Amino acid sequence: MNSKNILVTGVGAIIGYGIVKSLKASNVKNINIIGMDVFNDAVGRHWCDSFVKCVYANSPEYPSFIENIIEDKKIDLIIPGIEQDVDALHLMILRGELSEKLVAINSSGALKVFRNKLRTSEIQEELGLDFIEYIDSASAKSSQDVIDKCGIPCIYKPYTSYAGKGLVLLDNKNKISELLEEKKGIFQRYINSDKEFTVSIFGVGDGNYLNPIAFERKLGPDGATHKAKVTDYLPFKEVIDSLVKYTKPVGPTNFQFILDLDKLKYLLLEVNPRISSSTSIRQKFGVNESQMCLEYYLFSRIPVVQSMKYGYAERYIDEVVTYDSDNI
Missing domain, CATH: 3.30.1490.20 (ATP-grasp fold, A domain)
Known part of the structure; x- marks a missing residue:
């Protein structure tokens, strides 16, 4: 079988290089990972098979850049690793400049609702769900x-x-x-509570989903999950079931909840209709979103049900060091 060329965007950011590492850990081995980022020194380049410096997603040159890299690198699938690329690639799809089959991106229905905080709140109210x-x-x-x-x-x-x-x-x-x-x-x-949760599902476009995994989490100053404990998914199921049925998401979709200690209710904070910063942690607990993206978007099959592990994860700062050749 010929290698499949996977373009991962934003590999200098925690989501982007989390996707790359999860792809490397997947059971799909015959893939060639091309990373791209606006910075030449993006750390994720070290884990990619090749790397390309790109233009900013809000640049007028972005569409032509994407079209050229697809042609030059024979890209089979793009997995966006930052929010800006999700928006820019979705806009290219809507304008007919890019085939949606080439991008691991959520459904237009889910993007329309969940990319807008007001619409997300309105839908909860309309569906009769508890809301903030x-x-x-x-x-x-x-x-x-x-x-x-x-x-x-x-x-x-x-x-x-x-x-x-x-x-x-x-x-x-x-x-x-x-x-x-x-x-x-x-x-x-305002809900004064340190009990926050993130729940990831993989939508299959018909109001159903696979492989839910819930974390109780602590956020770092960058807004990413820094500590996570696998927890029971069932307290969030009713809300997620209702919203998934309504929006019919496709691919990784992440629901953020907070426990209102006064009302003793789990309330939805927001929904991210994309791969999130916790993706590499999920992979270590048995739920590999990048592998599911390959199965669904690239090979057009329903992802396999994965076996989840329980435990606790902590992130820490590490270094990738490249020595000058004359110092070796």
């Missing part, structure tokens, strides 16, 4: 409207953001009023 009280900055008439709905302190989230970017804890009316004027996000009730 919220108000749209575009509909709130005053800071008092926000306080009446969400209390104080409250949280502000941009409509589209990830890894906690743009999130603001608001504890007075003046700060709320400033953000109200921008009309670029939602306000939510």
Whole structure:
């Protein structure tokens, strides 16, 4: 069998090189991994079979760059490793510049709902699920409207953001009023709890999914999971079942929950319709999202049910060292 050429984007970031390492650990061995990143010194290049420096995803040259690398490297599948590439590649698909068969990307329905914090909250309410009280900055008439709905302190989230970017804890009316004027996000009730959870599923496009795995987690300052303990998935199943049935996601989809200690309920914080920073941890506990991407997107088959292990993971800082040849 000829090697399959897999392009992984953003290999300098924790998701990108997590995908690369998970591909290396998969049972699909006849693959050639091409990594790309905007930085020449992206650490993930060390684990790829080859590496290409790319342009930024918001650059006007990005579409032609992607088209050229597909042709030059005979790419069989692109697995995006950063949020910006997901958005840019999805836009290329919508414009007819790229075949969706070439990209491990979520369904348009899931992307439309879950990439927007307001729509995610609205859908929960429409489906009769427990949700965190919220108000749209575009509909709130005053800071008092926000306080009446969400209390104080409250949280502000941009409509589209990830890894906690743009999130603001608001504890007075003046700060709320400033953000109200921008009309670029939602306000939510603040839940003071250190009990956060991330649940990954692999959607198969018909309202069903495979291989759920849940972590209780601690976030690091970069917004990525730094400590994770495998935990029971069942407390989150009802919410996930309802949202999956409604949005019909395809591929890795990650649901973030928080335990409201006052109400003793698990409430949905957000959904990331993509591979997340916990992907390499999931692989070590038996759920390899990258392998499932190869099975589903590349070989057009339903991924196998994987055997999950239980345990606890901690991330730490390490180094990759390249010596100058004249020092050896």
